[in-house]
Amino acid sequence: MSERSPAVEPPVWHLYLLETAAGALYTGITTDVDRRLAEHAAGRGAKALRLEAEIKRLSPRAKRAWLARRALSAASSAGG
Template identity: 75%
Template sequence: MSDSLWHLYLLRTASGMLYTGITTDVARRLAQHQAGKGAKALRGKGELTLVFHCEAGDRSTALKLEYRVKQLSKQQKEKLVIDQPRLLTTLFLDS
C-alpha cells in the first residue's frame, strides 16, 4: 500500500464549510462521506460537493500537504477551489 498514489481533496458542505482530506480513491471516499461513514465533522452537514482534488504523491507527502492546506484561511482555500492547481506539492512543500 505504500506505493499507492494519494490525493488531497476539498469538500463543500451545504452551509459552505470546506473540509480537507486525503485518500487513495476520491470517489470511494466521497461516497463514504455522503453515506455518513466518513469523518464525524461532516455527519449531518447535508449535501457534500467535491470542489477540489489533486494528486499528492505518497502517504507521507499527502499527510504533510493536508496539514499545510488545513492551516490556510478560508479565503486561501477558496482561491485553491477557484484556481484548481494541478499540483500543490510545488506550492507548499518545496520550501
C-alpha cells in the first residue's frame, strides 16, 4: 500500500491598489502582501513606481528633457 502525500494548499492571491505621490493608481497582485509592500517601500517594486521616484529626483530642466524625449518617442511610434 502506498502512502499519500499531504495535500498542498494552493497559494492565495491578493489584488492591491497603491496611490502614488502623483495621485496615479497602481494595481498589483501578490501571494505575500507584506513582502510586496516592503519591496515597493524599498524601491524594488513596480517599474512605474521606480520611474516616478527617479523622475522626482530630476531637476526641472532634466524633467523637461525627459518629457521631450517621451513625446518624440510617442510621435515616431505613432508614425507622425
